[in-house]
Amino acid sequence: MTATAPIDKNSHVVLVDGSAYIFRAFHALPPLTRKTDGLPIGAVAGFSNMLFKLMVNQSDEDRPTHFAVIFDASGNTFRNEIYDLYKANRSALPEDLIPQFPLTREATLAFGAPSIEMTGYEADDLIATYARIADEAGARCTIISSDKDLMQLVTENVIMRDPMKNKDIGIKEVIEKFGVEPARVIDVQALAGDSVDNIPGVPGIGVKTAVLLLNEYGPLEELLERSGEIPQKGRREKMLANKDMALLSKQLVTLKTDIDLEVPLEDLAVTDPDVDVLFDFLERMTFRTLTARVRAALGAGETDGLRKDDTAPDAGAPAELDAPKNVKFDAEKYVCVQDAATLREWVDKAMKAGVVAVDLETNSLDSAAAKMVGVCLSHADNEACYIPLGHVGVGNSAEGGDMFGAAAPKQIPMQEALDILEPLLHSPSVLKVGQNFKYDLGVFQRYEGNGKALHPAPYDDTMLISYCLETGLRGHGMDAMSELYFGHKAISFKEIAGTGKSQKTFDQIELDVATKYAAEDADVTLRLWKFLKPKLAAAGVATAYETMDRPLPAVTAQMENNGIKVDRTELNRLSGLFAQKMAQLEDEAYEIAGTKFNVGSPKQIGEILFDNMGLEGGKKTKTGAWQTGVDVLEKLADEGQALPRVILDWRQYSKLKSTYTDALVSQINPDTGRVHTSYSLAATTTGRLSSSDPNLQNIPIRTEMGRKIRDAFVAETGHVLVAADYSQIELRILAHVADLSTMKQAFADGVDIHALTASEMFGVPLSEMTPEIRRNAKAINFGIIYGISAFGLAKNIGISRGEASDYIKTYFEKFPGIKAYMEEAKAEAREYGYITTILGRKCHIKGIRDSNQMSRAFAERQAINAPIQGAAADIMRRAMIRMPEAIEDVEGARLLLQVHDELVFEVPEAKANALIDIIVPTMESAHKPAIEMSVPLLVEAKAAKNWNDAH
DNA sequence: GACATCACG
DNA sequence: GACGTACGTGATGTCG
Numbered sequence: 019m020t021a022t023a024p025i026d027k028n029s030h031v032v033l034v035d036g037s038a039y040i041f042r043a044f045h046a047l048p049p050l051t052r053k054t055d056g057l058p059i060g061a062v063a064g065f066s067n068m069l070f071k072l073m074v075n076q077s078d079e080d081r082p083t084h085f086a087v088i089f090d091a092s093g094n095t096f097r098n099e100i101y102d103l104y105k106a107n108r109s110a111l112p113e114d115l116i117p118q119f120p121l122t123r124e125a126t127l128a129f130g131a132p133s134i135e136m137t138g139y140e141a142d143d144l145i146a147t148y149a150r151i152a153d154e155a156g157a158r159c160t161i162i163s164s165d166k167d168l169m170q171l172v173t174e175n176v177i178m179r180d181p182m183k184n185k186d187i188g189i190k191e192v193i194e195k196f197g198v199e200p201a202r203v204i205d206v207q208a209l210a211g212d213s214v215d216n217i218p219g220v221p222g223i224g225v226k227t228a229v230l231l232l233n234e235y236g237p238l239e240e241l242l243e244r245s246g247e248i249p250q251k252g253r254r255e256k257m258l259a260n261k262d263m264a265l266l267s268k269q270l271v272t273l274k275t276d277i278d279l280e281v282p283l284e285d286l287a288v289t290d291p292d293v294d295v296l297f298d299f300l301e302r303m304t305f306r307t308l309t310a311r312v313r314a315a316l317g318a319g320e321t322d323g324l325r326k327d328d329t330a331p332d333a334g335a336p337a338e339l340d341a342p343k344n345v346k347f348d349a350e351k352y353v354c355v356q357d358a359a360t361l362r363e364w365v366d367k368a369m370k371a372g373v374v375a376v377d378l379e380t381n382s383l384d385s386a387a388a389k390m391v392g393v394c395l396s397h398a399d400n401e402a403c404y405i406p407l408g409h410v411g412v413g414n415s416a417e418g419g420d421m422f423g424a425a426a427p428k429q430i431p432m433q434e435a436l437d438i439l440e441p442l443l444h445s446p447s448v449l450k451v452g453q454n455f456k457y458d459l460g461v462f463q464r465y466e467g468n469g470k471a472l473h474p475a476p477y478d479d480t481m482l483i484s485y486c487l488e489t490g491l492r493g494h495g496m497d498a499m500s501e502l503y504f505g506h507k508a509i510s511f512k513e514i515a516g517t518g519k520s521q522k523t524f525d526q527i528e529l530d531v532a533t534k535y536a537a538e539d540a541d542v543t544l545r546l547w548k549f550l551k552p553k554l555a556a557a558g559v560a561t562a563y564e565t566m567d568r569p570l571p572a573v574t575a576q577m578e579n580n581g582i583k584v585d586r587t588e589l590n591r592l593s594g595l596f597a598q599k600m601a602q603l604e605d606e607a608y609e610i611a612g613t614k615f616n617v618g619s620p621k622q623i624g625e626i627l628f629d630n631m632g633l634e635g636g637k638k639t640k641t642g643a644w645q646t647g648v649d650v651l652e653k654l655a656d657e658g659q660a661l662p663r664v665i666l667d668w669r670q671y672s673k674l675k676s677t678y679t680d681a682l683v684s685q686i687n688p689d690t691g692r693v694h695t696s697y698s699l700a701a702t703t704t705g706r707l708s709s710s711d712p713n714l715q716n717i718p719i720r721t722e723m724g725r726k727i728r729d730a731f732v733a734e735t736g737h738v739l740v741a742a743d744y745s746q747i748e749l750r751i752l753a754h755v756a757d758l759s760t761m762k763q764a765f766a767d768g769v770d771i772h773a774l775t776a777s778e779m780f781g782v783p784l785s786e787m788t789p790e791i792r793r794n795a796k797a798i799n800f801g802i803i804y805g806i807s808a809f810g811l812a813k814n815i816g817i818s819r820g821e822a823s824d825y826i827k828t829y830f831e832k833f834p835g836i837k838a839y840m841e842e843a844k845a846e847a848r849e850y851g852y853i854t855t856i857l858g859r860k861c862h863i864k865g866i867r868d869s870n871q872m873s874r875a876f877a878e879r880q881a882i883n884a885p886i887q888g889a890a891a892d893i894m895r896r897a898m899i900r901m902p903e904a905i906e907d908v909e910g911a912r913l914l915l916q917v918h919d920e921l922v923f924e925v926p927e928a929k930a931n932a933l934i935d936i937i938v939p940t941m942e943s944a945h946k947p948a949i950e951m952s953v954p955l956l957v958e959a960k961a962a963k964n965w966n967d968a969h
Numbered sequence: 970g971a972c973a974t975c976a977c978g
Numbered sequence: 979g980a981c982g983t984a985c986g987t988g989a990t991g992t993c994g
Contacts, residue, residue, distance in 0.1 A: 619992055620973055639973075647974060673975060677989055704986060706978085713988045716977035724976080748978090748985095804984040814984075872982065883985040887978090891986095918978045918986085 023083060023287035027156035032072060032082035033148055035163035037090040037141045039065060039181060040122055044115050046182060053304040057556040058114035062121045066308055068181050069129045074315045084286040087126040088144045089135040091446045092476065096138055097270050104270060106216050117555035127372050128299035130291030134281055137446040142167055146273035149176050151283050170273060172200040197229035205238040208268035219267050220260040238268055345399045347506050352537035353403040354529050356428045358438060364395055364403050365442045371397035373449040375544035376474065378458045379536050381523040385460035386578055386694035387687055391525045396540035404533040407432050409525050427529050436465060443474040450477040451547040453496045456571035456699060463579055479571055480546040485700035486563040487553055490862040494700045500542045503549055508542055509535045562858040566895040573898050574697045581692030582914045585730040589679045592726055596675040603668040610661045617668050620646045633659065670723065678718065678727045685712050704884050705859050705891035706918060715917045728966035738930050741968035742937050742959035743920035746771055747890045748803050750953045755856060755885060756839035765953045772796040778832045798825055802836060803886055805879030840882050847881035855885050856949055857892035890919060897944035904940040908933045922965065930961035
């Protein structure tokens with residue numbers, strides 16, 4: 019897309035201040051939305067029209083020879099380092115503007131212009147550097163901007179053009195505005211300051227006075243030295259007192275003209291846009307007028323894409339998420355890259371495209387153990403490649419080398435390939451798109467080395483975008499989405515690798531087969547991104563995605579790689595102990611039953627208890643088998659039966675042994691000696707994470723025997739574990755959203771909330787509270803959060819249905835607000851099909867309008883629970899996202915686990931208190947500044963050698 | 970692969 | 979009037 023041409027006095031360099039334009043267009047232009055789905059695109063439309071005028075519909079005299087759109091990179095710049103309040107008073111981005119940033123970059127590329135940005139610098143600095151180079155070469159340079167901060171750059175050769183008013187700003191206009199010539203503008207700004215950028219300046223000195231003083235006493239530095247000579251007392255004292263502020267301000271307003279550019283000016287030579295790409299973009303934006311104008315100017319005929327414009331949308335796919343199915347998948351176009359030169363070409367193409375799908379192939383689903391086998395890239399439909407890096411000869415395994423089978427295929431050496439890929443992965447102007455990118459990030463992290471980091475950024479995750487759009491509606495796997503949205507069935511892993519014991523790992527797959535499978539994944543991923551990303555804003559969940567989902571893969575990938583140490587010896591000892599206990603209990607059970615049977619078989623237990631022994635009160639499951647769950651057996655045991663008690667005890671040991679002690683030991687990673695779980699970021703219907711392989715969110719804690727397993731989760735020598743958990747977060751959220759004044763007051767006062775509930779409900783003073791009464795109140799509090807029913811409450815705390823019914827009635831009376839909250843939650847779900855948490859996540863509730871009473875009642879309970887559980891999950895996500903930066907200064911501190919309302923860290927013993935001092939406020943304020951709460955959040959944190967003692 | 974059971978928040 | 983009934987997860991063993 020870029021071409022090279024030398025810069026000389028015949029050149030005309032046009033530099034567009036892209037970031038400034040977007041803001042201005044957004045506020046100045048009418049709020050246009052896309053016809054197909056309501057996506058806000060007003061700023062994109064204005065921007066596209068401007069590009070058209072500048073690049074295509076231009077007089078020969080003004081036609082640029084070199085052209086670029088310059089953007090601010092996200093994140094801090096060097097200015098934040100010298101002044102942390104720089105631009106600190108900027109308000110949050112409007113929700114409707116957020117999705118227009120990537121679309122503006124896309125528009126730039128569609129018109130065939132390079133989009134330039136660099137981490138650490140603002141667009142203004144890049145413009146300043148390009149303008150200086152152009153000026154020195156004697157070329158004409160036009161800066162498309164009206165930002166006064168750029169006026170310092172104006173010279174005989176460099177002018178500015180206001181893109182909205184079409185007005186040129188030269189030396190004369192700058193003098194009119196500032197009263198000094200362009201080179202002195204920074205001195206005026208240094209004194210006068212700027213409230214928009216939060217430049218302090220000298221308080222009380224404005225532009226007028228600044229010019230007066232500078233004309234009288236000379237340039238800023240001289241003026242500051244001679245400030246004592248100023249006759250007016252007020253001005254003199256202000257100047258003397260704020261010398262440092264003035265110098266700092268000058269530093270802030272002075273644009274950098276000596277950036278080491280990633281793209282040299284020569285490479286910004288103008289080329290003709292790719293008509294297909296351009297029309298495709300215009301079509302997707304539904305810019306009919308502009309399309310017609312562009313077509314007329316370029317003399318291009320109708321394309322396939324434009325004709326599609328008038329065809330009816332495909333039936334079948336859901337109306338709101340209907341996808342264009344117009345570009346066929348063509349696996350023949352996929353390329354296998356086996357030499358460095360070709361890889362460089364692909365990296366180059368991705369750089370120019372500005373967005374690239376990245377997908378890693380490995381030899382295992384376990385990201386903490388997986389070896390990299392290959393990388394895929396895709397920068398456009400059907401333009402995808404596979405770069406094999408770790409394939410072995412057919413018939414070999416990764417561990418076995420090339421001893422028996424064929425020789426390994428030709429591949430770029432791993433380190434060389436990573437060196438070539440690294441600039442792409444880290445380029446701030448290229449968006450990396452992945453599907454479940456947490457996995458890829460985790461694998462990349464483990465290939466760091468030689469002083470080189472591998473933290474791809476910026477990135478987007480199609481799985482999380484889909485999750486944010488449709489939480490609770492369906493799965494978010496790539497294969498399913500491809501079929502749903504594109505009607506395209508992707509090659510399944512089983513098809514190429516087989517199943518069961520003889521299943522091959524990816525490094526054993528032949529390259530032509532591997533290429534078709536792997537490149538397709540990248541191709542699909544990029545298409546999903548193009549399709550789904552714009553929908554975030556249209557659905558009103560762009561902010562939710564940006565603040566709670568998008569940054570999470572990097573954090574959780576690090577947690578997974580960190581892992582946690584377990585005491586193998588202790589777990590083995592417990593396994594042996596549990597096995598002994600089980601054997602004893604089995605003998606006892608046979609004795610009582612008078613026969614041998616499988617204690618692990620609920621079916622046989624049911625038959626023995628209810629058929630053979632003839633016990634009363636048995637209930638059948640829906641499949642016709644006897645129920646033998648805890649509550650059933652517990653009841654029989656209470657009635658004096660011996661066998662149920664034995665079975666219950668046996669089950670406890672069996673559970674602990676098979677699910678915990680045995681399983682955990684087998685899951686210790688041989689390389690790290692630690693256990694690495696895998697977090698699912700898009701699995702639940704409420705926004706919670708889930709943990710698997712192994713699940714470290716359900717390690718026992720409620721029984722004494724179970725806690726012995728927690729003892730075996732330990733810190734490294736010289737370290738401690740720190741467990742920090744939100745106290746009663748769901749009840750606090752309930753008190754806030756349902757506006758329960760009594761409960762809010764209790765939380766504000768730090769009162770025991772279950773005791774308070776008991777006191778309110780049963781009229782028992784707090785001083786006379788008994789554990790028994792408090793326990794019942796606690797069960798009711800939980801019941802409320804779960805969408806209580808009298809039956810459920812009765813069953814849970816062992817009272818009659820009538821009593822339970824009375825309790826609930828009393829609760830509603832004592833906590834007015836609850837009833838209204840529940841009705842509102844149900845009504846919202848009924849009307850929209852989803853509920854929205856206080857932090858903006860939308861959780862879809864299936865079955866809320868089902869004709870079946872049962873399923874509807876179930877959906878209604880979900881509608882009551884989801885705003886509470888979901889908000890707690892949101893807050894935790896926000897806390898986790900802030901954690902890496904928060905704990906950065908606590909050397910050696912690492913985040914290891916998340917258990918819904920708890921975070922577990924590992925830290926050198928001496929740093930434990932420092933860590934606690936930073937994580938507690940970070941967690942307690944995680945909901946801010948997005949929302950304020952009428953109830954304080956409370957976090958309790960403790961350090962200990964093992965996880966059990968950290969509670 | 971479905972089901973029942975049970976570990977957690 | 980009967981029916982089934984507290985929210986969200988994942989791992990395990992049995993059985994067909």
